[in-house]
Amino acid sequence: MAAYLLTWNPYKDYPWDEIEENIEEIKEFGACTFDWSSGATKSIEPGDRIFMLRLGAAQGVPHLGIVASGWAFDYCYQGDHWNEAKAAKGIMANFVPVAFDVILNPHTQHILLQDTLKYKFPQQHWSPQSSGISIKEEIVEALERLWDDTIRNQGLTQHPSYEEAIPYIDAYLEVLSEGTDTNPGSNPIEEPTPPSTPAPFQQPINPLPIISPGSLSDPYLEVSSADIAAAAAEEESYQEGKATAVLVNRYERDPKARAEALRLHGTTCQACGFSFEQFYGLHGKDFIQVHHLKPVSSYGGAVNINPATDLAVLCSNCHSMVHRKPQSPLTIDQLKALLKPKLT
Numbered sequence: 001m002a003a004y005l006l007t008w009n010p011y012k013d014y015p016w017d018e019i020e021e022n023i024e025e026i027k028e029f030g031a032c033t034f035d036w037s038s039g040a041t042k043s044i045e046p047g048d049r050i051f052m053l054r055l056g057a058a059q060g061v062p063h064l065g066i067v068a069s070g071w072a073f074d075y076c077y078q079g080d081h082w083n084e085a086k087a088a089k090g091i092m093a094n095f096v097p098v099a100f101d102v103i104l105n106p107h108t109q110h111i112l113l114q115d116t117l118k119y120k121f122p123q124q125h126w127s128p129q130s131s132g133i134s135i136k137e138e139i140v141e142a143l144e145r146l147w148d149d150t151i152r153n154q155g156l157t158q159h160p161s162y163e164e165a166i167p168y169i170d171a172y173l174e175v176l177s178e179g180t181d182t183n184p185g186s187n188p189i190e191e192p193t194p195p196s197t198p199a200p201f202q203q204p205i206n207p208l209p210i211i212s213p214g215s216l217s218d219p220y221l222e223v224s225s226a227d228i229a230a231a232a233a234e235e236e237s238y239q240e241g242k243a244t245a246v247l248v249n250r251y252e253r254d255p256k257a258r259a260e261a262l263r264l265h266g267t268t269c270q271a272c273g274f275s276f277e278q279f280y281g282l283h284g285k286d287f288i289q290v291h292h293l294k295p296v297s298s299y300g301g302a303v304n305i306n307p308a309t310d311l312a313v314l315c316s317n318c319h320s321m322v323h324r325k326p327q328s329p330l331t332i333d334q335l336k337a338l339l340k341p342k343l344t
Contacts, residue, residue: 052100152338
């Protein structure tokens with residue numbers, strides 16, 4: 001499987017005014033498909049990895065970097081040029097059909113910034129003049145990890161492989177076959193007939209908050225002191241894992257359970273001992289991630305959980321490492337064993 005960079009310059013090429021509609025489609029279907037220019041490249045094949053790179057800063061807008069990921073689900077083809085003036089002259093362009101399972105709005109969400117990419121992977125060209133350039137094989141694995149961290153920190157997940165994405169792609173295309181154009185700029189899907197539901201897709205884990213440009217806060221991961229105090233006043237069991245039908249399944253999490261977990265376990269990482277408040281001061285107060293010792297997706301329906309025994313608190317790094325291999329997540333004790341030689 002090869003990996004490629006497609007490019008999007010809203011000030012030069014295409015504004016992508018319906019980006020929020022596409023994001024909503026991913027929430028509903030687990031995928032969103034359309035055709036995108038592949039520049040001079042004709043070698044992209046089904047199953048190849050695709051990243052979308054936003055270029056073209058204007059008017060002081062610094063949101064440049066990777067904004068989307070997915071897979072090619074068909075071969076490249078030639079069609080009328082996306083630029084209407086060139087198309088009128090009979091000029092053709094190369095396109096590749098892409099199925100995206102993550103799209104970030106660069107004005108409201110944290111993207112994988114171009115400056116970070118240049119620093120981490122200087123051997124790759126991150127300001128290409130055309131779409132469809134290949135990503136160097138030696139950086140693909142590290143790039144995937146960096147991208148996964150970027151989206152997970154915002155409560156998002158992605159399909160782990162093209163094979164696992166196929167049922168969602170098929171479900172989305174089934175709806176499109178009812179008459180909706182697959183190219184960006186088409187009319188949004190209106191009240192589609194639900195296709196047969198594939199296996200649950202956790203996109204997003206919880207509704208994604210809107211993050212103002214330049215903000216360093218992440219409301220998705222924060223639980224306020226008031227929430228913790230309210231949880232302390234309520235001795236009750238909490239239900240999580242109930243599948244909410246939205247054409248595909250999302251898994252509900254009870255915010256009261258999160259607050260109770262913080263009241264019981266505190267806000268210091270139970271694996272490495274890191275405290276955001278100690279390190280960042282008031283800016284890091286009450287900031288920690290809540291980890292389910294048993295994956296929510298395995299519950300098989302709504303179940304009662306005990307925050308004292310079913311939940312733990314972990315820092316962002318430790319939480320990512322626990323889930324580094326989704327099919328075999330580490331226990332906290334296993335993670336501590338990995339950390340011990342480095343902390344002593």
